Amino acid sequence: MTIRLKLLLGFFTLIFVFVVVFFANQSLAQEVLTNTNYLNNSESVIRNSNILHKEMIEMQSGFRGFLLTNQEVFLEPYYEGIKSVPLILIEQKALLSSAQQKSKLDSIYILHKEWVAYSDSLITSKKDTLPEGGKRYQKLFDSKLKMEVGKKLNDKIHEMYTSFDNYEYGVRQERRFVLQKSIKSTRLISIILLLTSVLMGLVSSFYFIRIITTRISTMVNLAEHISQGSFKTLVDSKNDEFTKLLNSLNKMSETLNKNFEELKKKNKELDQFAYVVSHDLKAPLRGISNIISWLEEDHEKDITPEVNQNLILIKGRVLRLENMINGLLEYARIEKTRKGAEQVNINLLIQELKDLLVPPKTVVTIKEDLPIINAEKLHIEQVFANLISNAVKYNNADKPEIIIEYLDLGNYYQFSISDNGPGIDKLYFDKIFEIFQTLQERDAFESTGVGLAIVKKIIEDNKGSINVESMLGTGTKFAFTWPKN
Amino acid sequence: MKEILLIEDDYLDVESVKRALKKIGVKCNLSVAHNGVDGLTALTGNDKISPDLIILDINMPKMNGVEFLNIIKSYYSLKNIKTFILTTSVEEYDKLAIENLGVHGYILKPLDFKKETTDDTRKLLAELLENN
Incomplete structure (x- = not known):
């Protein structure tokens, strides 16, 4: 595999890991956000529930106060409640997502309406019958108030509220737990992903540094060997960008080695040639030298001074040639010695x-x-x-x-x-x-x-x-x- | 008179040996053959001679010195003849001596019996010819 491909793969893996980290964090954050929203929502629900309950209780107190004192001033919160309760209920219902809670709210509203009907009948009859001694009121008082119709309704409403709130508290507790858990796991997962990506980055960096430096040092080694005159070649099992360089170096080494060997051979041949030539040149020279001395021996008395002078010249040249041949022999023999x-x-x-x-x-x-x-x-x-x-x-x-x-x-x-x-x-x-x-x-x-x-x-x-x-x-x-x- | 057979193809060397023998005072009948084949003919032919010494060149045409030595070694009548080789190097003599070809001495080319280095050869040659 080429180093370029490895690098690309490494980078793509890293980018992929970062994308995964991003989306994981995103979804974890989303979960935390959802849970937080839910908690906020639940907070509002409970607050509304409290307000609503308070309104209703105030209506009841106002109602009771009026019945006891006939003072209309007591009825102010009552009428206030009649106006505000339905509005709060609508608001509350919009906040709710659980069908169970919604139906509870509906029941509360029905009970409330029932109570309003009951209380209204008492209030109106009391108002109407005040001047004439209150017979109709008395009748209602006896048949409804004394029979605890209102109280029962109120109790029921109260009960419903308790159940409603309990449910809400329970779910909230659960959600809070989930939120904490999701925050914790978000943190943990983020750290793990971060560490993983950092580790992967480090490992791949070290891996690439190692590949490249070892490859380069192989090349440098080889080049050094070549420069020192040892023309070796290396076999490469990897197939990357450096293989080309290595092949070139190997080729260079081989060529150098071939040329070097050839040069050595040629030098040796030259030495051999010089040796053989000078060795063979000596024999005829020796012959000439011999013939001259025989001439001198055989014609000792007949030689004129001119001839003698020429003979001396020949001998001098022969000696020089012999010296030169000996020199060449010596030069060629250096390696042999x-x-x-x-x-x-x-x-x-x-x-x-x-x-x-x-x-x-x-x-x-x-x-x-x-x-x-x-x-x-x-x-x-x-x-x-x-x-x-x-x-x-x-x-x-x-x-x-x-x-x-x-x-x-x-x-x-x-x-x-x-x-x-x-x-x-x-x-x-x-x-x-x-x-x-x-x-x-x-x-x-x-x-x-x-x-x-x-x-x-x-x-x-x-x-x-x-x-x-x-x-x-x-x-x-x-x-x-x-x-x- | 002692009999010497000289087997040598180069006229100059033949002349040198003749003159050298004369110079050191060896009196002998010198026969000359120009290669190994001629040498064998001289030893075994119709007008055969029985020399006391054979002086032999190594590099010769037709039959070289080594081949010649191998052949005479196999002849009962010839194997006791003393042989000297004419050579340019002592190494060549040593090589032949190791091969046990019955070589008794050597004369270094170029011949110069005045030099001290060839004193041994000279002495050996004189002894050999006198003792026979």
């Missing part, structure tokens, strides 16, 4: 070379105690021998001097060999390291021009480098590096 690195004490090496190569009039100064290095002994010896013998050979100073120093450069040692010879023109700094290149006329100075080429080849084969600093008339300094490992 590799036996394995060992610890080489450069102090001892320089001492030996000094005894072998440096004439007494040349002063050799060794600045520091030279280190012990890990090297192919023959190779490092060739390097120092060539550089020292050059410093001796070309030095035309009255008091020839050679200074040998070294620097510790961490992973490398840097050795330098300086002389006070004639110096080398800057123009030839590169040329002197090429094979068969010499700066002196060959007839004036017998040199094959192989020494520095061999030095450079050995140093570069050992992953070091060599450079030259020189001033005409002042001297020359060759400095080369040699890795510690």
